[in-house]
Amino acid sequence: MSAKGRVIFSLALLCLSLLVAVPAPAQEEVTSSIRRYREREASTGYYEEYEVKPRRVRPFVGVPGVGRKPFPYSPGAAEIRTRTYLADSHRGLEFYAMRRCEDCHVAEAKHSHTVRGNVTCRQCHGGEPIASINHYFSPLNPIRRHAYVCAKCHEGANASFATFMVHEPPAAAAATRKTFPSLYYTNWFMYLLIVGVMGFFILHSLVWISKEFYHQVMEKKRKPEDERKDQNSAL
Amino acid sequence: MREKTRILRFSVFDRLFHLFIMVTFLIQAVTGMGRLLYATTWGKWVVGLFGSYETATAIHNTVGILMMIAFAVHIVYVLFKVEWRTPGKRLFHPDSLVPRFQDVVHLGQKIRWFLGLGPPPQFDRWTYWEKFDYWAVFWGLPLLGVTGLVLMYPVGASRYMPGWSLNVMLLLHRAEALLAMLYIFIIHFSIGHLRRGMFPMNECMFAGSVELEKELKEKPAWIARLQEDGRLEEVMVPGPPTWYRVMYFVFGYAVLTVGIYLLIVIINYRNYIEWH
Numbered sequence: 001m002s003a004k005g006r007v008i009f010s011l012a013l014l015c016l017s018l019l020v021a022v023p024a025p026a027q028e029e030v031t032s033s034i035r036r037y038r039e040r041e042a043s044t045g046y047y048e049e050y051e052v053k054p055r056r057v058r059p060f061v062g063v064p065g066v067g068r069k070p071f072p073y074s075p076g077a078a079e080i081r082t083r084t085y086l087a088d089s090h091r092g093l094e095f096y097a098m099r100r101c102e103d104c105h106v107a108e109a110k111h112s113h114t115v116r117g118n119v120t121c122r123q124c125h126g127g128e129p130i131a132s133i134n135h136y137f138s139p140l141n142p143i144r145r146h147a148y149v150c151a152k153c154h155e156g157a158n159a160s161f162a163t164f165m166v167h168e169p170p171a172a173a174a175a176t177r178k179t180f181p182s183l184y185y186t187n188w189f190m191y192l193l194i195v196g197v198m199g200f201f202i203l204h205s206l207v208w209i210s211k212e213f214y215h216q217v218m219e220k221k222r223k224p225e226d227e228r229k230d231q232n233s234a235l
Numbered sequence: 236m237r238e239k240t241r242i243l244r245f246s247v248f249d250r251l252f253h254l255f256i257m258v259t260f261l262i263q264a265v266t267g268m269g270r271l272l273y274a275t276t277w278g279k280w281v282v283g284l285f286g287s288y289e290t291a292t293a294i295h296n297t298v299g300i301l302m303m304i305a306f307a308v309h310i311v312y313v314l315f316k317v318e319w320r321t322p323g324k325r326l327f328h329p330d331s332l333v334p335r336f337q338d339v340v341h342l343g344q345k346i347r348w349f350l351g352l353g354p355p356p357q358f359d360r361w362t363y364w365e366k367f368d369y370w371a372v373f374w375g376l377p378l379l380g381v382t383g384l385v386l387m388y389p390v391g392a393s394r395y396m397p398g399w400s401l402n403v404m405l406l407l408h409r410a411e412a413l414l415a416m417l418y419i420f421i422i423h424f425s426i427g428h429l430r431r432g433m434f435p436m437n438e439c440m441f442a443g444s445v446e447l448e449k450e451l452k453e454k455p456a457w458i459a460r461l462q463e464d465g466r467l468e469e470v471m472v473p474g475p476p477t478w479y480r481v482m483y484f485v486f487g488y489a490v491l492t493v494g495i496y497l498l499i500v501i502i503n504y505r506n507y508i509e510w511h
Contacts, residue, residue, distance in 0.1 A: 115274050116288060154390050161393035164401050171406060186403050190410035190510070197371075197414065201422040204364075205429075207349045212431040 087137070088129030108167045117153075124149045124166075239471040241444035242458070244360075252309055253440050256372070259302050261493055264416055266295040268497060271409065275507050277500060296387050303380040329359035329460065334370070338363040357456040364426060375415050382408040409510040413501070420498040424491060441483035442475040 001009065083089050090096050101121045102109035113119040122130075124140065131138035139148035146162035154161065169176045171187035245253075269281030270291055285291040318325045326333045342363050344356035382404040385392040389401055427437045432449060439445050451458055461467040475483075501508070 110274075116270070156390050158390070158393060160396075161390055161398045163398035164389070164393070165399055168402050180399070180402070182400070182403050183406060186406055187410075190407065190414070194410065194414045194417070198417055198421070201364075201418070205422055205425045208345075209425065209429055209431075211349065216431050 084132045084134045086132045087135055089132040089135075090130060107170075111167055113166055119153075123152070239473050240447060241442070241472050241474050242447050242450050242461075242467075243444045243470045243472045244439055244450075245443045247443070248312060250440060250443055252305070252312075255305055256302070257490055259298050259305075260415075260419070261490060262298045263295060263302070263412075264497055265493070266291045266298075267412055268416075268500060270295070271509075272500075272504050272507055275504055277504060296383075299380065299383045299387070302376065303384075306376045306380065329361070329457070332361055332366050332369050334363075334366055338366060358454045359456040359460065360454060362454070368423060371415075371418060375411055378411050379408060379415075382411075406510060413508070413510060416497060416501065420494045420501075424494060428491070436484060436487050438475075438480070438483065441487065442480070444472045444474070447471070 083091075093099075105121075109121070113124075114121075126139055131140075133140045133142075135141065139145070142159070142162065146157045146159050150157035150162050165180070168183065169180055171180075171183050172191075176184040176187075265281060266285065269278050269285070270288065272278030273282060273288065282288050282291045285294060325331060327335055329335075329337075337359075341356040341358060344353065345363075347353040348355045385396075385401065385404050386408060389398075393401065427433060428435075432452070445453075447458070458467070461470065
């Protein structure tokens with residue numbers, strides 16, 4: 001083949017390669033993008049057959065509630081964050097089998113469902129392996145939480161009902177201002193109302209009662225003398 | 236016929252409303268505090284007195300609905316009391332509980348008197364703290380009622396509002412209830428009963444009337460206004476019979492005891508109170 005022929009041949013190959021080679025990221029069209037996976041489900045008629053990975057975390061976008069910075073969380077925090085998408089959320093934890101839920105989840109173990117309703121962790125979170133809440137098949141995934149978890153006790157629970165935060169953040173914590181602002185500001189409003197009303201009226205009644213008591217004592221002290229004076233003047 | 240030495244202050248309806256709210260408020264306070272402190276031994280004991288957690292909740296819910304009905308009845312009663320021919324005059328009349336600018340002036344004069352800089356204010360029929368008592372209950376009842384109703388039917392309520400707003404409602408319900416208890420058991424009790432001349436017990440809300448001599452010191456402007464209008468004789472009534480006095484003294488002190496006991500519990504278990 002001549003030099004000219006080689007050039008034409010390689011150009012033709014290049015053109016053909018554009019038609020043949022699909023870029024690598026697009027090959028995950030079935031497993032990584034929920035939208036495309038849904039299309040596949042609709043076209044094949046097979047539903048929920050494959051585990052779907054979450055979308056890639058874009059480094060310059062950030063996560064809601066964490067902050068819009070170039071690198072909003074540390075690699076360690078990112079490791080924890082990705083745990084909210086795992087099929088086994090406790091994957092790789094040392095001595096996991098020897099631990100109890102409340103050993104690590106101290107605050108989560110003290111909420112009204114446990115303390116008042118005698119609900120155990122597993123009744124909502126499921127047995128081992130406990131899936132991450134945002135994992136596609138987790139019963140606690142917001143898309144099915146109301147039906148798979150809440151409705152077990154609360155008959156007729158809907159998706160709105162399922163947005164009630166069972167493990168609610170501490171209302172006074174600074175972080176709550178971003179994660180649950182209405183709770184945070186309501187808490188401050190009620191706190192200031194109670195402190196204001198009680199502070200003012202406790203002081204008000206204390207001064208009032210003691211001042212009246214003082215007047216009473218002084219009048220009692222004065223009375224005998226006055227009477228004697230009156231008697232003297234009468235004499 | 237007993238001598239008419241007392242001036243009428245509260246009608247039978249007023250006293251019945253007060254009696255009703257005394258009883259229901261205490262039931263709500265006990266059933267509510269028991270469940271709020273359910274993680275403690277005290278909470279378990281109190282809830283146990285009612286049978287179970289569910290029974291205590293059922294009592295709390297039923298009494299809550301009764302309170303809301305009574306509140307509606309009270310509003311109808313108040314609407315009938317307003318003279319609609321001249322509402323402006325009537326609403327801001329000294330006999331009305333609607334706050335006036337005069338109340339702010341009275342508060343200023345009271346603080347001046349506290350500091351020893353002037354004479355005490357000349358109160359008319361309702362003082363500013365009495366009006367505050369009334370309006371505190373007036374805004375507290377619907378707030379507790381609405382949040383309570385939402386928490387009573389969470390599934391139904393979440394059709395009309397996002398489920399997470401129930402977290403906020405729960406906080407509001409608990410914080411408002413706590414404020415109400417603290418206010419009643421500390422401020423209302425001490426102003427009503429601990430003050431000079433009131434001490435063993437302020438009988439006004441049960442007897443409906445007060446000694447004229449006492450009222451001349453407490454509310455001089457009211458007596459002066461009645462004398463000016465020549466209506467003082469109309470509102471003079473005889474004192475309550477002895478058997479009635481014995482009854483309300485026993486009842487009143489029972490209520491005071493429960494209230495102070497709950498206050499001690501609140502202070503004692505302050506670290507276990509989670510209002511959210």
